[in-house]
Amino acid sequence: MAHSAINVFFAGDNFARIMQGLWTSVWIAAVSLILGLILGTIFGVLRTLPNKFVRFILRLYLEFFRIVPTIVLLYLVYYILPRQLHINWSASWMAVLAFSLWVAAEFSDIVRGAIESVPVSQKESGLALGLSRLQLFRYVLLPQAVKLELPATINLATRVIKTTSLLMTISIIDVIAVGQQIIEANNQQYPNAVFWIYGLIFILYFVIDYPLSAWAKRLAAKK
DSSP states (O other), X not given: OHHHHHHHHHSTTHHHHHHHHHHHHHXXXXXXXXXXXXXXXXXXXXXXXXXXXXXXHHHHHHHHHHHSOHHHHHHIIIIIHHHHHOOOOOHHHHHHHHHHHHHHHHHHHHHHHHHHHSOHHHHHHHHHTTOXXXXXXXXXXXXXXXXXXXXXXXXXXXHHHHHGGGGGGGTOOOHHHHHHHHHHHHTTTOTTHHHHHHHHHHHHHHHHHHHHHHHHHHHHHHO
């Protein structure tokens, strides 16, 4: 019976569809991380400046994305923004927008913490050499902050990849949605297919996330 259920993987184009769904999840996570890390770096630097108003606004921004559940955020971006702002993007790009804003919020706090962890003597040495504030960030603070923020950044990446399992809630045909379609199509003939399909999806996410998680732990242990 189990052998028959496993055959569901290779019936027709099921396996190719699962891989295509996985690719959808991966590219959305990758693009969101790239955009979110760039935006988060800018926000993180701004949060270290003495301007209290800017710091307050960015703190509110961070708290909003920390408090609102990701699935609610996806609904807000997918169902409300297009109607209110007349944005006509595909569901995939709306998901990229939601994830990018979330990553930017989380990463801004990582960048802020890393910059503030750089020894004061390093900042004073840079200023003593005549560096401007911009040069101080570019040549002294940010290069040292990158090393400090790397483990937390990798952990954030693993969270983003896992959270792509919510994409089907806004009608994106990701790996979860494809798996559900295959299960429903074969449920009568292969009732055990649900175990094997979700088992395969678990393995796929594990293969992607575990190396990143292990890398983050190794980096954290070296600190």
